[in-house]
Amino acid sequence: MSPRVCPWWLGPLLANPLRKLLQDPAAILGPYVREGMTVLEPGPGMGFFTLEAARRVGPRGRVVAVDVQPRMLEGLRRRATRAGLADRVETRAARAESLGVEDLAGKVDVVLALLMVHELPDAARFFAEVHPALAPGGKVLFVEPRGHVTPAAFEESLAAAERAGLRRGPGPKVWRSLTAVLERA
Numbered sequence: 267m268s269p270r271v272c273p274w275w276l277g278p279l280l281a282n283p284l285r286k287l288l289q290d291p292a293a294i295l296g297p298y299v300r301e302g303m304t305v306l307e308p309g310p311g312m313g314f315f316t317l318e319a320a321r322r323v324g325p326r327g328r329v330v331a332v333d334v335q336p337r338m339l340e341g342l343r344r345r346a347t348r349a350g351l352a353d354r355v356e357t358r359a360a361r362a363e364s365l366g367v368e369d370l371a372g373k374v375d376v377v378l379a380l381l382m383v384h385e386l387p388d389a390a391r392f393f394a395e396v397h398p399a400l401a402p403g404g405k406v407l408f409v410e411p412r413g414h415v416t417p418a419a420f421e422e423s424l425a426a427a428e429r430a431g432l433r434r435g436p437g438p439k440v441w442r443s444l445t446a447v448l449e450r451a
């Protein structure tokens with residue numbers, strides 16, 4: 267595993283409910299995730315945002331959560347089952363260089379790229395893979411941790427997203443984060 271990948275044993279800490287006091291998933295996802303949507307969440311960890319997305323899409327929607335660490339996905343499945351949401355959360359194992367979401371081409375309403383792009387070996391490849399998965403008008407909620415990621419590095423990722431065919435717009439306010447919303451033109 268690349269040293270930039272957050273270790274799996276930090277998963278429970280990231281999913282700790284106290285984090286909601288600083289980064290509230292309901293407030294952050296509320297404007298973007300609606301009933302019946304198909305949501306793709308790369309790098310979900312143990313599901314801090316995933317469970318809220320699953321509640322919002324309801325029984326007719328689905329959340330496809332793709333992580334490179336099997337232990338993160340195990341934790342996420344456990345938490346989704348406990349919350350009664352497992353029926354609408356699909357977990358998938360990613361390879362370091364690919365999410366493996368070709369089957370979702372044109373079907374995804376929202377991609378949640380939350381605090382994970384800085385862990386990838388190649389942001390440009392990530393956005394090039396995400397773009398075809400989006401439905402026309404589909405959006406990427408892109409959030410990176412301020413500090414870990416400098417404004418200049420965030421800007422580079424945004425430029426890569428634009429080269430992949432995504433149009434950038436302002437993102438929501440998220441505690442200690444750099445944010446943008448990217449849209450498939």
Ligand SMILES: C[S@@+](CC[C@H](N)C(=O)[O-])C[C@H]1O[C@@H](n2cnc3c(N)ncnc32)[C@H](O)[C@@H]1O
Binds near residue numbers: 281333365380381387
């Ligand atoms: C800092 S954690 C953030 C987890 C979650 N989004 C949150 O905010 O609680 C980053 C996550 O991205 C995952 N990740 C790292 N590289 C990845 C890759 N190439 N493909 C998919 N997931 C990856 C890590 O395993 C980890 O679960």
